Amino acid sequence: MRILIVEDDPLMQLGLEQALSNYPGLEIVGQAEDGYSGVQKAIALKPDLIVMDIALPSLDGIAATKQIKEALPNVRIVMLTSHTLQTEVMAALSSGADAYCVKGASLERLLVAIEAAKDGATYLDPQVARLVLNNLKPPTPQPNQNFARLSEREMEVLKLIVEGKSNTEIADELFLSTNTIKTHVRGIMNKLTVDDRVQAAVVALRSGWV
Numbered sequence: 001m002r003i004l005i006v007e008d009d010p011l012m013q014l015g016l017e018q019a020l021s022n023y024p025g026l027e028i029v030g031q032a033e034d035g036y037s038g039v040q041k042a043i044a045l046k047p048d049l050i051v052m053d054i055a056l057p058s059l060d061g062i063a064a065t066k067q068i069k070e071a072l073p074n075v076r077i078v079m080l081t082s083h084t085l086q087t088e089v090m091a092a093l094s095s096g097a098d099a100y101c102v103k104g105a106s107l108e109r110l111l112v113a114i115e116a117a118k119d120g121a122t123y124l125d126p127q128v129a130r131l132v133l134n135n136l137k138p139p140t141p142q143p144n145q146n147f148a149r150l151s152e153r154e155m156e157v158l159k160l161i162v163e164g165k166s167n168t169e170i171a172d173e174l175f176l177s178t179n180t181i182k183t184h185v186r187g188i189m190n191k192l193t194v195d196d197r198v199q200a201a202v203v204a205l206r207s208g209w210v
Contacts, residue, residue: 001118002029004047006038006064007080008056012103016051016080019107026114035059042068047075049117051110052097054081054088062088062095069096076117080110089128099123112166122198129164129201147204149191157184162201 003026007013013031020026030045032038035056042050050068054061065077078099079092089100099113102125109125116123124132150158153174160170167181174181185197194200 001025001049001114002027002045002047003114004028004030004032004038004042004045004050006032006035006041006050006052006056006061008033008053012053020051023111033057035061035064038064039067039071042075043071046072049076049078049114051078051080051114054079054083054092062091065092065097066095078110078113078117078123080113084128086132089132093122093132100128101125102127109166112168116166121196123166124164124198126164129162146192150188154184154188154191157181158188158200158204161185161188161197162204 003020005013005016005020005028007016013033017028017031021028029047030041032041033056036058038050038052038056038061039059052061052065056064059067061079061081065079068075068077076098077096078101079097080101080103081088081092082103083089084102092100098117099122101110101113101123105125105127113123113125147155156174157170160173165173167178167185170176171178171181185200188200189196192200192203194203
């Protein structure tokens with residue numbers, strides 16, 4: 001996977017380059033220190049995935065993400081930022097970001113976000129997942145008969161998805177394999193007729209089942 005890093009902090013930029021370059025299957029193809037350069041390099045290099053900060057000079061990461069997605073709709077964008085305000089998180093997702101990871105988290109969590117984005121899923125850091133889902137939750141739960149089709153185990157998995165946990169974390173908590181969890185997640189999405197795990201969590205909250 002060819003990765004472009006858009007980050008204005010030189011130390012953070014260097015750390016990301018070294019950490020991700022050492023991970024099999026990932027190749028750093030370029031770096032940018034501001035939003036405008038990030039858009040230009042994205043269009044020129046056409047990376048598979050971009051790791052993007054929000055607080056960038058010239059053009060912030062949210063605006064840059066929107067411009068990149070308009071030009072390259074298939075590129076995956078992982079926001080890696082210290083910003084956790086609800087308005088910023090929602091704006092980043094609305095701009096087209098595929099994953100939202102908070103700085104200071106472990107490298108493993110960033111890799112989970114990258115892997116999820118690569119697979120076409122949406123990833124939310126546990127620090128912001130509940131905040132985002134609560135923002136989408138209406139005051140009055142709406143019934144959804146599809147939840148009656150979920151097995152007891154699938155409901156357990158769904159509750160942990162709502163908490164923002166990754167497949168690996170869910171597997172550890174339920175003492176199951178990651179492949180088994182992936183099977184349950186697919187089953188949940190099929191039964192709830194949604195496209196990804198975030199939509200499943202939103203439906204669960206709106207329906208009042210979780």
